[in-house]
Amino acid sequence: MSGQISELSVSLWRGGKSGRYQTYSVPRRESQTVLDVVTFVQRHLDPTLSYRFACRVGVCGSCAMTVNGRPRWTCRTHVGKVADNGRLEIGPLANLPVIKDLTTDMEIFFRNWQKAKGAFVPSQTRHEPIAQIRPDSPARIAADAAIECINCGVCYAGCDTVRWNSGYVGPAALTRAWTLVNDERDGGNTARLQAVAADGGCHSCHSHQSCQELCPQTLNPTAAIAGLKRRTAAAYLKGEIEA
Amino acid sequence: MNVRLYVWQRATAAVMAPLVLGHLAVIFYATRQGLSAADILARTRGSIVWAAYYGLFVAAASIHAAIGIRNIFSEWSPFNERQAGFLAILFGLLLALLGARAVAAVVLS
Numbered sequence: 614m615s616g617q618i619s620e621l622s623v624s625l626w627r628g629g630k631s632g633r634y635q636t637y638s639v640p641r642r643e644s645q646t647v648l649d650v651v652t653f654v655q656r657h658l659d660p661t662l663s664y665r666f667a668c669r670v671g672v673c674g675s676c677a678m679t680v681n682g683r684p685r686w687t688c689r690t691h692v693g694k695v696a697d698n699g700r701l702e703i704g705p706l707a708n709l710p711v712i713k714d715l716t717t718d719m720e721i722f723f724r725n726w727q728k729a730k731g732a733f734v735p736s737q738t739r740h741e742p743i744a745q746i747r748p749d750s751p752a753r754i755a756a757d758a759a760i761e762c763i764n765c766g767v768c769y770a771g772c773d774t775v776r777w778n779s780g781y782v783g784p785a786a787l788t789r790a791w792t793l794v795n796d797e798r799d800g801g802n803t804a805r806l807q808a809v810a811a812d813g814g815c816h817s818c819h820s821h822q823s824c825q826e827l828c829p830q831t832l833n834p835t836a837a838i839a840g841l842k843r844r845t846a847a848a849y850l851k852g853e854i855e856a
Numbered sequence: 857m858n859v860r861l862y863v864w865q866r867a868t869a870a871v872m873a874p875l876v877l878g879h880l881a882v883i884f885y886a887t888r889q890g891l892s893a894a895d896i897l898a899r900t901r902g903s904i905v906w907a908a909y910y911g912l913f914v915a916a917a918s919i920h921a922a923i924g925i926r927n928i929f930s931e932w933s934p935f936n937e938r939q940a941g942f943l944a945i946l947f948g949l950l951l952a953l954l955g956a957r958a959v960a961a962v963v964l965s
Binding site for chain 1: 860861862932
């Protein structure tokens with residue numbers, strides 16, 4: 614902990630789309646996270662502040678916000694790592710509609726998961742034996758690209774292509790699709806490849822790699838999207854999917 | 857961008873990569889040898905090989921650039937996808953026309 618600073622100057626976004634930043638003084642504490650700071654404001658300074666969190670341990674993915682200009686999971690972001698001279702500016706995630714204060718509407722984010730066919734499609738019934746998947750098979754290793762995704766929306770908020778192209782489904786949805794493409798038990802791959810090969814799918818990605826840089830789980834959505842580009846191009850050339 | 861445009865853009869890039877290297881080699885050769893415009897035209901006029909080489913180059917560049925400009929229009933301008941596609945086709949046709957004119961000028965006698 615910084616020995617000198619006892620108070621943090623915290624600017625929080627208040628209001629909806631047309632709101633403004635409001636500054637609060639928050640006591641600096643040891644091992645303090647950004648979520649602790651926001652919670653302090655809500656519990657002690659302004660109970661009308663809206664924000665979203667649940668687990669506080671980096672599992673649920675609900676507390677992501679823009680912290681000093683960068684999307685982060687606030688429950689696992691220590692103040693000491695991001696507070697420039699004791700100053701914090703915390704806003705809602707970018708690229709998503711603001712409901713109020715620090716809370717965004719994630720509907721489009723999850724709708725894009727559906728658009729990219731991010732749901733598992735069983736290829737067997739419960740009456741058949743359990744599929745044997747070797748942990749060291751190439752497909753199983755490739756599936757690791759997103760298996761730890763917590764749906765926090767950080768990659769979506771940090772993606773330039775999402776900002777420029779409202780039809781783009783975004784890195785999280787495509788990374789989920791890549792995991793399922795590599796799931797040997799899944800039976801929905803033709804429809805999935807068809808979905809992600811369309812306008813707004815994997816081919817809209819410019820490979821800026823912001824998602825890889827920002828992902829709190831250190832996943833690599835850019836690599837997953839590159840895999841989808843290769844797989845869909847091959848399927849298209851073989852006539853398995855249409856443009 | 858969809859998979860069809862992606863495949864066309866990557867395929868035309870693959871075609872252009874060796875053509876660019878060949879083009880650079882030609883430039884170096886012509887300047888090192890001190891060839892005049894007349895010397896160059898004497899080699900290219902009536903040549904099916906040079907016509908095919910630069911004709912292919914122009915075709916690949918027109919398609920490749922049109923797909924790229926479609927992306928720029930759709931992401932950075934108020935045009936919708938359909939309008940961006942239409943403008944990109946116009947741009948590609950313009951490139952093809954200008955390129956074909958340049959190729960014709962050096963290979964037709």
